[in-house]
Amino acid sequence: MLEDSAEDLYENAPCGYLSTRMDGTIAKINATLLGWLGYDRSEVVGRRRFSDLLTVGGRIYFETHFAPLLQMQGEVRAVALEMVVADGTALPVLVSARVKTDATGRPLLIRATISDARDRRAYEQELLRAKRAADRERASVQLLAATLQRSLIPPSLTQVPGAEVDAYYHFASAAEVGGDFYDLFPLGAGRWGFFLGDVSGKGAVAATFTSLTRYTLRAAAVYDADPISVLGTLNEVLKQEYSSADPRFCTVIFGVLARDGDGFLVDLASGGHPPALMLRSDGSVEFIETPHGQLVGILPEPHFVAASIRVRPGDTLVLYSDGITEARIGRGRFDDDGALREFAAAHSPSTAPSIVADIKKLLESFGDGLQDDVAVLAVSVPAL
Known part of the structure; x- marks a missing residue:
């Protein structure tokens, strides 16, 4: 021994x-x-x-x-x-x-x-080099994602004579491209098309699907601006892209804004999207119900639901994606008990810029509870 x-x-x-x-x-x-x-x-x-x-x-x-x-x-x-x-x-x-x-x-x-500590120092230096390389790669990915995301959102909204319009997009992640989208564009003869929707998934594939959805909606509206017809055309196009291995679909509200006296007449249709909000000039709030409208891009003959409303002086129409209603607060979600309607009532009447600013503050208050992208589009008619 x-x-x-x-x-x-x-x-x-x-x-x-x-x-x-x-x-x-x-x-x-x-x-x-x-x-x-x-x-x-x-x-x-x-x-x-x-x-x-x-x-x-x-x-x-x-x-x-x-x-x-x-x-x-x-x-x-x-x-x-x-x-x-x-x-x-x-x-x-x-x-x-x-x-x-x-x-x-x-x-x-x-x-x-x-x-x-020579081996440890070398290891720490290698870790530092790897971290710096990862940081550079992350910054590159974030820049690419931000550039791609900006390409899916209009740089500025078309101005509508006699109305105020505003929009906001909250990015949940700097490194991932979200699937929310919106737009407002002229159709001629005193009419404007608008839409807001949400594509399933994130990343480059979702971005491609989002781009296809946006351009299809705009092109279909030029051919036939009837909201149900536009959603039907979109469904036909997206069905061709559907795959059971990587199912993609979207929810969307499409509408047409037409001048009508001192206000506007709005025809809209929904494909499975949360209902639009109307903040009336008297302070009342209502959802523009389009019940049973089905998801776009899955079914061969989906059922879409239309509604017609009038936006009068002092009224504000708000479209939004479900990132806001699904935000986590405590043990539940923000809109589990109708909090979105209460929020709207607390800020009604309003204008497009004001309600968008208020929603932005609301989103910031969620902190880490806001885990999805959020898109907001608002149209208001100035009070007389």
Whole structure:
């Protein structure tokens, strides 16, 4: 049976050992640490202080942090320092030290354990390089996502004479392209088309599907602006893209805004989308119900529901995506108990710019509870 002497265990331990007097003068040092540093024992013991073996930066840290902390606590653990090797190079180390005292508590000497941190330093540097590379890649992805997302949203809304229009898009993630979309565009003869919807999924595939949906809605409206006809055309186009391996569909409200005296007549149809909100000039609020309208892009002959309303002076029509109603608050969702209607009633009557600004503040108040993109489009007629 092999046995190591205590002296051999000390001298050839896998870590460095060092003992100093209370003034820092080195009293004892093992062969392992001498080998790392390239010094003879005679050059160190009784001739140098521990701080003399440190780099300039290490010496400053030792004197301002390490030594005072050791004096106050009697012990320090795993402090990163750099020692100077005989050839002038720096050796990164981790130093743990403890003050030895006599029976009365009087300090006698300091014992230190020193670990070679070169591998750890290289590992940390590699981690840092990897993190920087990942940060650059993340920034590139975020820039691409933001650029792609902006291409799916009109840079500015068409102005409608006699009305105010405004919109807002909340991005849930800087790195993923969402599927919400909206637009408002002229149809000629005093009419304007508008829509707001939500494509299932996120990412590049959803972005492609969103782009197809937007351009199909605009093109179909030019041919036949009847809202149900427009949604029917969209359904025919999206059905061709449907795949059971990667099912894609959308919900959408499409409408036509036509001048009517001092206000506007609105015809709209819904394909499975949350109902539009109407904030009336008298402060009342109503949902423009389009019940049982079915999702677009799945069924061969879906049922779409239309409604006609009049937007009078002082009224505001609001379209929104379900990111707002699905926002998490506490243990439930924001609209579990009709909070959206209550919110609208608290801000009615309003104008398109005002209600969009108020909704933006509401979204900001959700914090981390807002996990999906949100699109908002509002049209109002100025009060007389």
